[in-house]
Amino acid sequence: xxxxxxxxxxxxxxxxxxxxxxxxxxxxxxxxxxxxxxxxxxxxxxxxxxxxxxxxxxxxxxxxxxxxxxxxxxxxxxxxxxxxxxxxxxxxxxxxxxxxxxxxxxxxxxxxxxxxxxxxxxxxxxxxxxxxxxxxxxxxxxxxxxxxxxxxxxxxxxxxxxxxxxxxxxxxxxxxxxxxxxxxxxxxxxxxxxxxxxxxxxxxxxxxxxxxxxxxxxxxxxxxxxxxxxx
Numbered sequence: 001x002x003x004x005x006x007x008x009x010x011x012x013x014x015x016x017x018x019x020x021x022x023x024x025x026x027x028x029x030x031x032x033x034x035x036x037x038x039x040x041x042x043x044x045x046x047x048x049x050x051x052x053x054x055x056x057x058x059x060x061x062x063x064x065x066x067x068x069x070x071x072x073x074x075x076x077x078x079x080x081x082x083x084x085x086x087x088x089x090x091x092x093x094x095x096x097x098x099x100x101x102x103x104x105x106x107x108x109x110x111x112x113x114x115x116x117x118x119x120x121x122x123x124x125x126x127x128x129x130x131x132x133x134x135x136x137x138x139x140x141x142x143x144x145x146x147x148x149x150x151x152x153x154x155x156x157x158x159x160x161x162x163x164x165x166x167x168x169x170x171x172x173x174x175x176x177x178x179x180x181x182x183x184x185x186x187x188x189x190x191x192x193x194x195x196x197x198x199x200x201x202x203x204x205x206x207x208x209x210x211x212x213x214x215x216x217x218x219x220x221x222x223x224x225x226x227x228x229x230x231x
Contacts, residue, residue: 036061037059037066039059040060040230041231042230043055044226047113047194047226048108048194048223048224049107049194051074052072052191053072053073054226054228055070056068056071056228060179063158063179065155066154067153068124070150071148071150072191073147074148074226075149076200077146078143078200081142081193082138083123083142084132085122086114086187086189087119087178087186087187088165089164089165092116093117093181093229094116095188107196108224109219110212113190117190119161121161123135124151124189125140125153126153130156157175159175160178182230187230189227191224191226192225193223194224196220202218203220204218211223
């Protein structure tokens with residue numbers, strides 16, 4: 001990816017978070033979830049004809065992801081790939097299909113996929129903050145080497161997240177509610193970034209052009225490339 005594109009993506013993270021998430025997440029409350037440890041697995045399959053695939057495993061206890069691993073291949077080479085756990089109380093909590101292609105352009109963009117997988121509740125960054133506020137901090141997401149990467153991280157805390165569809169003015173789900181739903185098999189892991197024209201970078205090539213979230217970003221950088229439900 002060109003350096004200018006990477007900088008533009010990082011600068012636009014706050015804009016995209018506002019569109020997709022509604023408002024910034026609140027910090028988790030001090031309440032603890034049920035004393036229960038669950039190991040979840042996902043098989044990642046391609047979206048938008050990306051050819052990507054992979055697997056993910058997460059160990060979740062109370063309001064903590066004790067450990068998570070993602071192994072992905074078939075991605076855009078030498079490019080950063082945003083990855084998240086999505087969940088919504090009113091979402092289908094599954095991977096999207098072209099039935100959600102509202103503008104009939106033959107691809108699923110990020111917003112079109114939200115009714116299926118829900119909003120971001122965890123950003124799977126390599127370092128630092130993992131709340132939805134960091135959901136497009138490009139400098140802290142995995143970069144594929146020859147189209148693949150192996151990601152692992154431990155001790156990721158769930159937080160309260162607004163816009164997740166729970167009762168109330170801002171639809172905030174608490175850390176406990178979200179953790180309970182993820183343990184119950186309703187979390188969806190999504191990897192983003194699709195090089196549609198095969199030119200080796202995220203570009204504004206037709207017909208995709210700019211992202212629906214921010215026209216200064218290529219749609220190739222934000223469209224979902226792979227998806228799997230953590231069960």
